[in-house]
Amino acid sequence: MQVQHYEETPSQPVQMEGAHDCQVRWLIGHDQGAPNFAMRQFEVAPGGFTPKHHHPYEHEVFVLEGEGEVYEGDEARPLTPGTVVFVKPDEVHQFRNTGDKPLKFICLVPHIDAC
Amino acid sequence: MQVQHYEETPSQPVQMEGAHDCQVRWLIGHDQGAPNFAMRQFEVAPGGFTPKHHHPYEHEVFVLEGEGEVYEGDEARPLTPGTVVFVKPDEVHQFRNTGDKPLKFICLVPHIDAC
Numbered sequence: 593m594q595v596q597h598y599e600e601t602p603s604q605p606v607q608m609e610g611a612h613d614c615q616v617r618w619l620i621g622h623d624q625g626a627p628n629f630a631m632r633q634f635e636v637a638p639g640g641f642t643p644k645h646h647h648p649y650e651h652e653v654f655v656l657e658g659e660g661e662v663y664e665g666d667e668a669r670p671l672t673p674g675t676v677v678f679v680k681p682d683e684v685h686q687f688r689n690t691g692d693k694p695l696k697f698i699c700l701v702p703h704i705d706a707c
Numbered sequence: 708m709q710v711q712h713y714e715e716t717p718s719q720p721v722q723m724e725g726a727h728d729c730q731v732r733w734l735i736g737h738d739q740g741a742p743n744f745a746m747r748q749f750e751v752a753p754g755g756f757t758p759k760h761h762h763p764y765e766h767e768v769f770v771l772e773g774e775g776e777v778y779e780g781d782e783a784r785p786l787t788p789g790t791v792v793f794v795k796p797d798e799v800h801q802f803r804n805t806g807d808k809p810l811k812f813i814c815l816v817p818h819i820d821a822c
């Protein structure tokens with residue numbers, strides 16, 4: 593069993609093309625022996641965003657803090673603490689911080705070689 | 708894409724033997740077309756607990772609100788908002804609310820027939 597506060601895991605910049613002012617912590621993944629899927633925590637600064645992209649795997653997201661929008665293609669849907677987002681495989685999506693505090697959410701993905 | 712607040716999903720009592728004052732919401736699962744794993748949200752009332760048990764699949768947990776403990780066998784580890792717990796397959800575990808407010812956490816599992 594691994595028990596820790598998420599802030600104990602160092603964050604790193606999201607280097608993916610199209611990302612802006614976005615950090616990620618890999619909380620549970622291959623390194624912890626997770627057999628099937630990974631838990632990451634994202635922190636998007638005010639004005640920041642994740643890449644607008646799609647990929648063949650799903651996202652399961654829970655918003656922790658902050659205010660923002662998730663784009664489903666060109667349609668924006670609001671995000672507040674407690675919002676749950678299921679992004680199906682191959683759906684175009686983007687998370688944007690529209691508030692004045694960090695937008696924090698967790699995002700789980702099946703094990704993949706890169707994401 | 709599915710976007711909703713977690714409280715829009717009705718909660719139901721955890722019926723498993725050994726559970727006490729514990730509710731669950733299935734937020735993302737087979738019904739939403741999730742291909743690999745499910746997101747559930749648990750709410751344990753003060754004094755309540757989940758079953759002390761083990762099973763051949765993992766849990767990936769993020770604590771949202773409240774205070775409690777997770778037992779790894781007979782050893783208790785504290786839970787506060789932001790605590791991340793990775794329960795490996797076959798580890799004996801139990802979540803207990805030791806505070807005076809609901810203990811809320813999300814818990815993800817790979818697709819299984821029953822849990």
